[in-house]
Amino acid sequence: HSTSVHQIELNRLKRFACGYENIRHFSPPGSNQNVANLSPLLCSALTGPHLCYSFILFLFCCCVLGVSRLMDLLADSREVIRNDGLLLLQQLTKGNTAIQKIVAFENAFERLLEIITEEGSSDGGIVVEDCLLLLLNLLKNNSSNQNFFKEGSYIQKMKSWFEVGDDNSGWSAQKVTNLHLMLQLVRVMVSPVNAPGATASCQKAMFQCGLLQQLCTILMATGVPADILTETINTVSEVIRGSEVNQDYFASVNAPSNPPRPAIVVLLMSMVNERQPFVLRCAVLYCFQCFLYKNQKGQGEIVATLLPSTIDASSVSAGQLLCGGLFSADSLSNWCAAVALAHALQDNLTQKEQLLRVQLATSLGKPPVSLLQQCTNILSQGDKLERRGSRVQTKVGLLMLLCTWISNCPIAVMHFLHNQDNVPFLTGQISENLGEDERLVQGLCALLLGICIYYNDNSLENYTKEKLKQLIEKRIGKENFVEKLGFITKHELYSRAAQKPQPAFSAPEHMLFDHEFTKLIKELEGMITKAVLKSSEDEKKEEEVKKTLEQHDSIITQYKELIREQDCQITELKEQVASLSSQSETLQNTVTQQFSQIQQHRDQYNILKLKLGKDSHVNGLQPEERSQLREQLEELQRQNQLLQTQLTDRDSLITSLVRECVCVSGVCLQEVELLRAQLQSQSAEITELQREKQELLRAPDVQALLERKEVMEKELASASSTAAVMQTEKNQLQQELQESKKEQDDLLMLLADQDQKILSLKHRLKGLGETIEDEDDLDARDQSDDDDDDDDEEECDE
Numbered sequence: 001h002s003t004s005v006h007q008i009e010l011n012r013l014k015r016f017a018c019g020y021e022n023i024r025h026f027s028p029p030g031s032n033q034n035v036a037n038l039s040p041l042l043c044s045a046l047t048g049p050h051l052c053y054s055f056i057l058f059l060f061c062c063c064v065l066g067v068s069r070l071m072d073l074l075a076d077s078r079e080v081i082r083n084d085g086l087l088l089l090q091q092l093t094k095g096n097t098a099i100q101k102i103v104a105f106e107n108a109f110e111r112l113l114e115i116i117t118e119e120g121s122s123d124g125g126i127v128v129e130d131c132l133l134l135l136l137n138l139l140k141n142n143s144s145n146q147n148f149f150k151e152g153s154y155i156q157k158m159k160s161w162f163e164v165g166d167d168n169s170g171w172s173a174q175k176v177t178n179l180h181l182m183l184q185l186v187r188v189m190v191s192p193v194n195a196p197g198a199t200a201s202c203q204k205a206m207f208q209c210g211l212l213q214q215l216c217t218i219l220m221a222t223g224v225p226a227d228i229l230t231e232t233i234n235t236v237s238e239v240i241r242g243s244e245v246n247q248d249y250f251a252s253v254n255a256p257s258n259p260p261r262p263a264i265v266v267l268l269m270s271m272v273n274e275r276q277p278f279v280l281r282c283a284v285l286y287c288f289q290c291f292l293y294k295n296q297k298g299q300g301e302i303v304a305t306l307l308p309s310t311i312d313a314s315s316v317s318a319g320q321l322l323c324g325g326l327f328s329a330d331s332l333s334n335w336c337a338a339v340a341l342a343h344a345l346q347d348n349l350t351q352k353e354q355l356l357r358v359q360l361a362t363s364l365g366k367p368p369v370s371l372l373q374q375c376t377n378i379l380s381q382g383d384k385l386e387r388r389g390s391r392v393q394t395k396v397g398l399l400m401l402l403c404t405w406i407s408n409c410p411i412a413v414m415h416f417l418h419n420q421d422n423v424p425f426l427t428g429q430i431s432e433n434l435g436e437d438e439r440l441v442q443g444l445c446a447l448l449l450g451i452c453i454y455y456n457d458n459s460l461e462n463y464t465k466e467k468l469k470q471l472i473e474k475r476i477g478k479e480n481f482v483e484k485l486g487f488i489t490k491h492e493l494y495s496r497a498a499q500k501p502q503p504a505f506s507a508p509e510h511m512l513f514d515h516e517f518t519k520l521i522k523e524l525e526g527m528i529t530k531a532v533l534k535s536s537e538d539e540k541k542e543e544e545v546k547k548t549l550e551q552h553d554s555i556i557t558q559y560k561e562l563i564r565e566q567d568c569q570i571t572e573l574k575e576q577v578a579s580l581s582s583q584s585e586t587l588q589n590t591v592t593q594q595f596s597q598i599q600q601h602r603d604q605y606n607i608l609k610l611k612l613g614k615d616s617h618v619n620g621l622q623p624e625e626r627s628q629l630r631e632q633l634e635e636l637q638r639q640n641q642l643l644q645t646q647l648t649d650r651d652s653l654i655t656s657l658v659r660e661c662v663c664v665s666g667v668c669l670q671e672v673e674l675l676r677a678q679l680q681s682q683s684a685e686i687t688e689l690q691r692e693k694q695e696l697l698r699a700p701d702v703q704a705l706l707e708r709k710e711v712m713e714k715e716l717a718s719a720s721s722t723a724a725v726m727q728t729e730k731n732q733l734q735q736e737l738q739e740s741k742k743e744q745d746d747l748l749m750l751l752a753d754q755d756q757k758i759l760s761l762k763h764r765l766k767g768l769g770e771t772i773e774d775e776d777d778l779d780a781r782d783q784s785d786d787d788d789d790d791d792d793e794e795e796c797d798e
Contacts, residue, residue, distance in 0.1 A: 083130065372412070406455065465531075
């Protein structure tokens with residue numbers, strides 16, 4: 001037939017396949033049904049002027065012989081029949097899970113992979129494309145076929161598809177199409193929407209067979225077309241997502257440059273480069289997110305490149321690229337860098353605290369500022385950006401980073417509140433009446449302020465939970481605050497981002513939400529709303545009730561532990577009883593055997609005794625032999641006695657253990673009943689506390705209690721003032737004492753100086769020949785004069 005005629009036949013083939021549901025119940029010729037009972041679609045196909053033999057054969061196989069016979073056509077030596085069979089199977093398997101399973105279990109995977117290899121793999125023609133499309137139909141959203149594909153070791157056979165040479169120039173359009181479909185097949189097997197266990201097993205198989213390594217080779221190769229490179233990045237992303245082994249391998253991949261650079265660094269360079277294609281930048285961001293997904297080790301390595309002790313000025317690091325993108329003039333780079341850095345902090349309290357140490361040099365001559373402060377500075381200066389859309393995208397990215405950073409991290413909340421300008425900026429943004437584009441920014445500012453309330457440890461006196469709530473009520477209004485917070489989830493782009501992890505945006509200005517951040521919003525929105533609307537009295541009462549319930553839970557836990565320990569003791573005693581019972585049975589059997597042996601020896605002895613009575617020498621029995629027999633008999637009697645004693649001891653031990661077990665069981669039962677009574681009593685107490693709480697909330701004398709509390713607070717303030725006055729007087733007395741000590745020290749220093757001067761003058765006089773009496777000489781003269789006076793007095797007395 002001519003080409004046009006063959007095309008007509010193929011079109012009819014597709015028309016038939018699309019209407020297969022209407023004709024699949026057709027019976028073969030010879031049955032009670034006839035051609036008139038066929039659907040109109042089949043009738044028109046059968047009566048057409050250009051119906052070829054192959055098409056008739058397809059109809060016969062599908063309607064009469066079934067899918068199994070149709071699969072046999074894929075092994076037909078005639079390429080026309082084989083190729084048309086591929087086209088028919090493509091149409092039959094679209095959206096029909098039942099037919100997909102039938103085709104898969106008819107050895108379709110094996111045959112299709114053979115055809116792909118025979119046709120040249122990625123270098124093949126349209127037939128390879130048809131085979132790949134059929135494989136996609138069989139595997140996509142079909143967990144049964146995916147498991148069959150993995151268990152059949154077909155993943156290992158895919159590795160050869162991705163072997164590319166050094167020269168990658170001049171790729172044909174068909175090769176690009178084929179390789180694109182092959183990458184999609186890999187992604188189908190490790191898609192995030194699959195069951196986690198199935199995805200993990202496929203990821204493991206791809207690493208073990210070297211498929212991941214082959215994909216990374218394409219990733220770092222030169223001359224690869226842009227769309228293939230983008231799809232390869234997306235494929236590698238999902239192969240490593242959540243797999244620790246694959247993530248570690250990807251972290252070790254280096255680009256073939258001089259000097260070698262990590263693949264992560266090379267990819268981040270493309271992400272923050274505004275000249276790169278938009279889809280490529282989105283793919284790199286997705287790859288970075290997948291690398292950090294459930295990878296605390298990788299998160300630590302990224303944050304470490306920002307810390308002062310690990311910065312290497314001689315090379316570009318991932319942290320430096322992220323900071324550069326965060327503060328560049330390109331709003332898309334701002335957003336991508338902020339989201340990437342937020343993923344380095346996701347569910348990782350340690351790295352959130354470590355990132356607080358990062359200091360940035362903003363300009364020469366000015367002191368460095370923290371990364372946290374620089375982010376808030378850019379937020380407050382956002383009005384200086386040129387384009388309105390760019391301003392919103394940058395603000396949204398930075399606010400998502402800050403919300404992720406300080407959530408569930410009281411230390412980061414304290415650092416954020418420590419800057420006096422942050423809270424006024426947030427309240428100002430929330431309270432303003434802005435346009436539609438700025439509503440999302442208002443909602444994110446409300447979320448950030450709500451996180452500061454919910455995770456506040458009250459370490460800053462000016463920004464405690466209560467004072468922040470009073471500030472919201474005074475400047476914004478609680479209802480208005482909750483309304484602004486709800487702007488986030490009502491945004492049209494929020495639901496798109498929440499559907500799947502991969503960033504899929506039609507235009508750069510639509511990049512506003514991150515998938516993981518939508519999870520954080522869903523988790524925090526209700527808790528923040530409840531925390532803001534709740535009064536301080538309700539919080540205090542709830543905390544008291546919570547503490548009481550925790551105490552009761554602790555007591556109940558202790559009782560449960562006690563019951564568990566006693567159950568273990570009872571089990572051990574039962575095991576001991578069972579063991580002793582087994583030993584007793586063994587001993588009983590031994591005693592029985594001994595009794596039997598003794599009886600045999602007794603019978604032998606009696607027989608010998610009768611023989612000895614007749615003739616002591618009958619059968620050559622000597623007196624020595626008789627004495628030996630007597631000794632054996634006595635030994636057996638002693639053994640019997642010993643066994644009887646052991647058996648008696650065992651029986652008494654078993655009896656005592658059984659008695660103890662019964663006693664312990666009784667005691668345990670009594671204790672269990674007592675614990676149950678206590679648990680019921682405590683449950684009643686908890687109910688009573690909850691009832692008292694409700695009554696307190698409705699009681700009329702709450703105002704009196706509050707007034708009494710204010711009086712006591714005033715008395716406490718007065719006492720504190722008196723103590724402060726006394727402390728002041730004490731400080732004054734201590735100061736006067738210190739001044740007196742200082743004057744005394746000055747006098748001593750002055751006297752020492754005078755003595756030094758006198759001594760110096762004496763030395764000068766002696767040098768001039770003057771006679772100077774030292775203090776020692778004067779003391780000696782005084783002593784001699786006193787002695788002379790004493791002698792004169794004695795003479796006078798005589």
